Amino acid sequence: MTGSKKAKDYGNVPFNSYGHPDGTGFRPNFRALWHLQVLNVIDNIEDFTGGVWEDVARRAEMDSPTRIVIIDTPVDYRHPSLKGAIDEGAMYDFSRNLDGVFVVPEPEPRSADSASREALKIAASNSSLSIAVSVAEEIEFLIDSTKGIPRSTQPINIIKKFGAHGTAVAGLIGGRPTDVNFLKLDPFKGETLKGENKPSKTQELSLKLPYAGINPFCRIIPVSISASPTPKMLLRAVQYTRLLAPDIVVVADSWDRPRGWKTKAKYGIWRKLDRRFRSLCREATVFCAAGNEALDKVVYPANLCVTPGGPWAVGACDEGGADLSYSPDITKLHPILGKAIKTLSSEVPRFDRDMTRIDPWHIIDKDLGRPNPYGEYPPRDIVTTDCPGRSGYNPSPYEYDPVTRDRNGPHYELASLFTRFAGTSASAAIAAGLASLFPGSELDAARRARLAADDAYYEDHSDDIVDAEVPADPISKKLLNCQLAAMVLAGRTPS
Secondary structure, eight states, rough: OOOOSGGGSSSSSGGGGSOSSSSSSOOOOTTTTTTHHHSOOSSBTTTTBSSSHHHHHHHHHHOOOOEEEEEOOOOTTTTTTGGTTTTTTTOEEESOOOOOOOOEEEOOOHHHHHHHHHHHHHHHHOSSTTTTHHHHHHHHEEEETTTEEEEETOOOOOOOOOOOHHHHHHHHHHHHOOEEEEEEOOOOOOOOOOOOOOEEEEEEEEEEEEEOOOOOOOOOEEEOSSOOHHHHHHHHHHHHHHOOOOOOEEOOOOOOOOTTTOGGGOOOOOHHHHHHHHHHHHSSSEEOOOOOOOOOOOOTGGGGGGGGOOEEEEEOHHHHHHOHHHOOOOGSTTTTTOOOEEEOOOOOOOOOOOOOOOOOSSSSSSTTTTTOOSOOOOOOOOEEEOOOOSSSOOOOOOOOOTSSSSSSSSSOOSSGGGGEEOOHHHHHHHHHHHHHHOHHHHHHHHHHHHHHHHHHHHHHGGGOSSSOOOOOOOOOGGGOGGGGHHHHHHHOOOO
């Protein structure tokens, strides 16, 4: 996504000054990783130099990389840009079985993934969490403890279905540059008997995919749930996450908690989930998407940010720090307990009684031109990883799975590997990536300090606190623009 103009040239230029841009349709060309430069993660977008990555890479090599759990739809760990970023030894899937199953039954021997599986086995044997028993049994089922070799004769439920949302969140946090095999095609002139457009191979090339997330040196552990999870599924996922003891947890979606969950007997499982999730928030730094549903409220579980030791609620802003049209007003949260931040995301069209936001870059008619944008509309999108092939947000035109045997391909096309991404889901992922750039000791110290402050305040004001949005004096002074968001998350005071 490069063009003759630099990405920064499109920052605050009036719409009528663009003329007819060179990008697709009416959208100007922009670099796919422009957000890394805006967030001060790197200084030079051409070669990834400068910024903080050098220090982060050194820490990851000398100590251990930051461990980030994503509770989301199943991540397509086979994506070439996620190679090395996903902890294949610990990732677990509850979306099809409440007992859960390891997505990769047998990690590669003598690898970081294999060491992770062994560490998890030890943690499960020493844990008092109820889920530790079933995890330990699953590990013993997969590995013959008497011989120490994979029990390859046992039937294994290998996960083959993946979620575009979880894959997008993972890539935005920790995608890594890589190489892929590409087939230069001579398109088939016609249709097969099944009506499929199948190309014919002409030449195989090795191409570089220079995509990178906020922290390409972290380790991501997907804990998978379905797109419409049950409370039991969520409870199991939360408990497994606690067993992993990660540094950071990301919940980039809302959980549909029913009305009356506090009092009705049939919703006891939701009350139990609420308690366990709050426990998780006291053990790790947790980021939750604030939601895209209503401007006057924060969705669950992000709304627990107003409770002692709750998670961070993450809203969305543009590169200047202004709220995007769908982001909830997080300045109305409790002025002391409200843990909220806004960081970078993409705008999305909106048309309702309160606001009209039409994407002026979306091609409507080449002759009639762009629609009236009704105000400023950012021309650049957040770009992240997508499920390869035909199952993601940006499906391939070809009927094939490019990573069935080898994540490096061969690929007929590369467009389906990536997608546009927006909402507070994107901003929550970016917030987690920013926080992971800080040393684990600093992040942990900041979490403990905030937890102590929350508990102290709650002890003195427990009668005044409710489990809901609390209108109060705005806390916008605490909410810095996206370039400084990481400093807030790590408890630092910017100069």
